[in-house]
Amino acid sequence: xxxxxxxxxxxxxxxxxxxxxxxxxxxxxxxxxxxxxxxxxxxxxxxxxxxxxxxxxxxxxxxxxxxxxxxxxxxxxxxxxxxxxxxxxxxxxxxxxxxxxxxxxxxxxxxxxxxxxxxxxxxxxxxxxxxxxxxxxxxxxxxxxxxxxxxxxxxxxxxxxxxxxxxxxxxxxxxxxxxxxxxxxxxxxxxxxxxxxxxxxxxxxxxxxxxxxxxxxxxxxxxxxxxxxxxxxxxxxxxxxxxxxxxxxxxxxxxxxxxxxxxxxxxxxxxxxxxxxxxxxxxxxxxxxxxxxxxxxxxxxxxxxxxxxxxxxxxxxxxxxxxxxxxxxxxxxxxxxxxxxxxxxxxxxxxxxxxxxxxxxxxxxxxxxxxxxxxxxxxxxxxxxxxxxxxxxxxxxxxxxxxxxxxxxxxxxxxxxxxxxxxxxxxxxxxxxxxxxxxxxxxxxxxxxxxxxxxxxxxxxxxxxxxxxxxxxxxxxxxxxxxxxxxxxxxxxxxxxxxxxxxxxxxxxxxxxxxxxxxxxxxxxxxxxxxxxxxxxxxxxxxxxxxxxxxxxxxxxxxxxxxxxxxxxxxxxxxxxxxxxxxxxxxxxxxxxxxxxxxxxxxxxxxxx
Amino acid sequence: xxxxxxxxxxxxxxxxxxxxxxxxxxxxxxxxxxxxxxxxxxxxxxxxxxxxxxxxxxxxxxxxxxxxxxxxxxxxxxxxxxxxxxxxxxxxxxxxxxxxxxxxxxxxxxxxxxxxxxxxxxxxxxxxxxxxxxxxxxxxxxxxxxxxxxxxxxxxxxxxxxxxxxxxxxxxxxxxxxxxxxxxxxxxxxxxxxxxxxxxxxxxxxxxxxxxxxxxxxxxxxxxxxxxxxxxxxxxxxxxxxxx
Numbered sequence: 001x002x003x004x005x006x007x008x009x010x011x012x013x014x015x016x017x018x019x020x021x022x023x024x025x026x027x028x029x030x031x032x033x034x035x036x037x038x039x040x041x042x043x044x045x046x047x048x049x050x051x052x053x054x055x056x057x058x059x060x061x062x063x064x065x066x067x068x069x070x071x072x073x074x075x076x077x078x079x080x081x082x083x084x085x086x087x088x089x090x091x092x093x094x095x096x097x098x099x100x101x102x103x104x105x106x107x108x109x110x111x112x113x114x115x116x117x118x119x120x121x122x123x124x125x126x127x128x129x130x131x132x133x134x135x136x137x138x139x140x141x142x143x144x145x146x147x148x149x150x151x152x153x154x155x156x157x158x159x160x161x162x163x164x165x166x167x168x169x170x171x172x173x174x175x176x177x178x179x180x181x182x183x184x185x186x187x188x189x190x191x192x193x194x195x196x197x198x199x200x201x202x203x204x205x206x207x208x209x210x211x212x213x214x215x216x217x218x219x220x221x222x223x224x225x226x227x228x229x230x231x232x233x234x235x236x237x238x239x240x241x242x243x244x245x246x247x248x249x250x251x252x253x254x255x256x257x258x259x260x261x262x263x264x265x266x267x268x269x270x271x272x273x274x275x276x277x278x279x280x281x282x283x284x285x286x287x288x289x290x291x292x293x294x295x296x297x298x299x300x301x302x303x304x305x306x307x308x309x310x311x312x313x314x315x316x317x318x319x320x321x322x323x324x325x326x327x328x329x330x331x332x333x334x335x336x337x338x339x340x341x342x343x344x345x346x347x348x349x350x351x352x353x354x355x356x357x358x359x360x361x362x363x364x365x366x367x368x369x370x371x372x373x374x375x376x377x378x379x380x381x382x383x384x385x386x387x388x389x390x391x392x393x394x395x396x397x398x399x400x401x402x403x404x405x406x407x408x409x410x411x412x413x414x415x416x417x418x419x420x421x422x423x424x425x426x427x428x429x430x431x432x433x434x435x436x437x438x439x440x441x442x443x444x445x446x447x448x449x450x451x452x453x454x455x456x457x458x459x460x461x462x463x464x465x466x467x468x469x470x471x472x473x474x475x476x477x478x479x480x481x482x483x484x485x486x487x488x489x490x491x492x493x494x495x496x497x498x499x500x501x502x503x504x505x506x507x508x509x510x511x512x513x514x515x516x517x518x519x520x521x522x523x524x525x526x527x528x529x530x531x532x533x534x535x536x537x538x539x540x541x542x543x544x545x546x547x548x549x550x551x552x553x554x555x556x557x558x559x560x561x562x563x564x565x566x567x568x569x570x571x572x573x574x575x576x577x578x579x580x581x582x583x584x585x586x587x588x589x590x591x592x593x594x595x596x597x598x599x600x601x602x603x604x605x606x607x608x609x
Numbered sequence: 610x611x612x613x614x615x616x617x618x619x620x621x622x623x624x625x626x627x628x629x630x631x632x633x634x635x636x637x638x639x640x641x642x643x644x645x646x647x648x649x650x651x652x653x654x655x656x657x658x659x660x661x662x663x664x665x666x667x668x669x670x671x672x673x674x675x676x677x678x679x680x681x682x683x684x685x686x687x688x689x690x691x692x693x694x695x696x697x698x699x700x701x702x703x704x705x706x707x708x709x710x711x712x713x714x715x716x717x718x719x720x721x722x723x724x725x726x727x728x729x730x731x732x733x734x735x736x737x738x739x740x741x742x743x744x745x746x747x748x749x750x751x752x753x754x755x756x757x758x759x760x761x762x763x764x765x766x767x768x769x770x771x772x773x774x775x776x777x778x779x780x781x782x783x784x785x786x787x788x789x790x791x792x793x794x795x796x797x798x799x800x801x802x803x804x805x806x807x808x809x810x811x812x813x814x815x816x817x818x819x820x821x822x823x824x825x826x827x828x829x830x831x832x833x834x835x836x837x838x839x840x841x842x843x844x845x846x847x848x849x850x851x852x853x
Contacts, residue, residue, distance in 0.1 A: 030764055032775070046766035047660075234658045307772075307801060307818060309739020351804055355764075355772030358738065363762035363774060368746045369739040371731060374634035374701060381637035384627065391616055398611025401620055402845035406642075406709070406723055413643070415678065416669040419713050419722075426643075437845035448847050454614065455845065460642055460709070467641050505631065511621040511853045515786070516834040519848040 002127040011060035050255020055147030065323035082267035088283025102259040111279035148265025149249035155223035159199035166198035228266035230259035296337040404433030430472035524579035535570035640685035648684035653769040678711035682728035690810035701733035725826035732819035757782040770800025797824035
């Protein structure tokens with residue numbers, strides 16, 4: 001969520017540190033920061049804190065606890081219980097589904113809809129929101145300030161019966177339709193929760209997702225009905241997903257917020273609209289479909305330190321709870337009981353409290369401690385032992401180990417929902433993947449500098465209704481070298497010799513590779529060259545130097561593939577592999593290099609054959 | 610005589626990880642790749658309506674309702690503990706679980722639908738977050754051959770750990786590979802095992818506590834050797850593998 005430092009400052013008397021310092025405090029005590037742009041932090045609220053932290057107030061509270069800066073109680077919307085005592089008979093609210101936990105409505109008359117003041121416009125714009133008018137902006141501001149989604153209906157566009165408007169929260173009917181505030185037509189299946197005008201029985205909003213266009217607040221609006229409600233998170237998520245209509249409201253309800261918050265949000269938005277647009281509050285309706293109960297959690301100070309591996313003093317722990325507004329009571333019967341504030345729906349068990357202490361205290365103060373020794377040595381895993389034995393046996397024989405994809409174009413088991421749709425089957429053998437891999441590598445043979453390509457895989461296959469780990473090999477056909485069948489027979493013989501109940505692992509070598517060197521993805525060109533020289537180490541060195549110096553950095557491999565002596569002279573035949581990291585090489589370029597090599601060799605008085 | 614062949618870098622990492630953790634008392638444990646939703650999600654305190662269980666993130670198996678390609682190596686936590694209890698063996702338990710896991714996503718240079726993880730689990734009467742830090746520090750110190758290793762935790766959230774942390778690592782000093790020297794790198798998610806997971810395995814969370822971590826091996830290999838494309842792991846390309 002986008003959080004503005006200037007906005008946060010409203011909550012504090014003391015000046016806040018820089019955006020970078022705020023980001024640092026949040027990163028190590030609360031949340032990851034996705035980005036900082038000027039004064040705006042993009043805070044990645046974890047899934048367990050959507051209850052209370054998708055708001056500036058939530059983040060301000062975190063910073064208050066972390067940085068030990070008190071919130072200004074006058075400007076903290078949660079500091080004082082809301083007063084919704086003025087009741088009105090001008091609006092009736094009925095809740096017909098348990099997916100609505102609370103619905104607070106307020107009827108206001110004679111508001112002056114108009115442009116928002118500069119501070120409000122710039123606050124909303126700073127976090128990427130568009131200013132619409134003072135009433136709509138007030139509802140948005142309170143949502144981003146306190147976390148309670150709100151909605152304003154134009155009362156003039158609702159049906160009146162007698163002197164009363166009527167709002168009914170009910171499930172949609174199959175095939176029912178509504179144009180939403182985004183101008184799009186939405187049709188419902190019966191699984192969506194709707195806000196309806198009960199007199200006309202027509203939808204005026206998709207609960208927790210989006211308001212309806214017919215009752216939108218405009219410049220002509222004078223009377224409004226404000227909604228501050230609470231809806232079931234899963235239902236809102238499913239509706240938003242199905243309608244492909246995610247909104248700032250739905251993303252908050254999805255995370256589940258406390259129905260208590262609806263009262264605070266209503267109080268705040270009514271105060272703000274009164275200040276910005278005047279009007280007279282007719283009164284409130286508060287339909288509740290929930291029971292609230294503060295849940296004290298028993299915790300022993302010892303447990304906290306035992307879990308964190310720390311030695312935090314009891315006074316420091318109490319101070320942390322206090323900074324988080326958790327009520328901490330010590331009783332003789334159970335020791336400490338700690339009660340989180342209503343919006344902290346994530347704190348339910350003592351482990352949650354341990355996390356609160358740990359993160360506010362600072363995980364940097366958790367020491368590094370090694371585990372105590374075990375009384376007996378760990379078991380040796382026979383399967384892994386087997387795999388390692390096979391691996392070493394094959395690597396000793398020149399095999400390279402590959403992993404091929406488990407997804408295949410045929411097999412016994414199949415994935416239902418593969419995102420790219422290709423190869424949805426789970427392989428029933430290793431050989432198909434290995435054959436393909438072998439073919440690809442044979443085409444690269446000149447780059448691999450090996451007499452015979454031999455590969456193997458140890459991997460899972462799905463066959464005969466089960467899942468098992470197998471080993472398989474694939475071997476290039478090369479004259480004078482063993483065949484795949486011969487090597488497979490050797491492997492089989494070895495497999496039957498492996499100890500099925502090993503007592504210790506064999507110590508096998510680690511990789512000698514320091515740093516991986518990316519290879520060129522462009523095609524290579526091969527040239528052979530043979531020559532007569534007067535043989536000596538110096539002469540051979542000179543030949544290699546000529547290759548390197550003439551090749552413009554394009555020579556990948558040199559392979560001396562033939563040599564013999566005749567009449568005191570030595571014939572050397574080399575295979576040269578050329579390849580660029582930047583481009584596809586042309587014959588002209590390589591021919592030019594070869595001419596240069598020939599010229600340089602002949603200059604030495606040797607003869608190119 | 611053919612010259613010596615090459616072990617895949619992931620296998621090299623698993624070999625080294627097993628050696629290092631074995632010395633710290635950890636056994637090598639395994640579990641199936643086609644896994645029940647119970648072990649993959651419910652037993653790990655991931656509720657039915659959790660977004661991670663949506664179709665787009667998880668591979669489901671056709672005509673086998675309730676089964677998925679495991680999305681992490683964590684299901685083996687509960688499987689292992691259950692198996693131990695069945696044999697009458699009480700904690701302490703220490704295991705690592707190196708193996709494949711799957712996410713239903715499009716592949717690019719840093720994302721693969723099939724990847725490798727290593728899970729770690731230590732359960733006992735006195736396990737703490739400090740043990741997690743000490744264990745990981747020793748692992749990285751040995752893996753990076755005596756480089757000076759610093760470990761730091763940041764708060765995070767996973768349904769199966771409480772508290773949950775992100776683990777960053779930094780290598781300092783001469784023994785550190787130059788490209789990694791001095792830089793904090795996000796390595797894994799970890800934490801203390803959630804009491805519901807302990808209970809789901811059949812143990813009393815009032816008596817036993819544990820730590821758990823899950824680290825991507827592809828990413829660790831990429832960092833360790835400077836590999837630039839995760840897709841190389843399953844490429845079977847010997848220009849890649851023969852460097853290890």
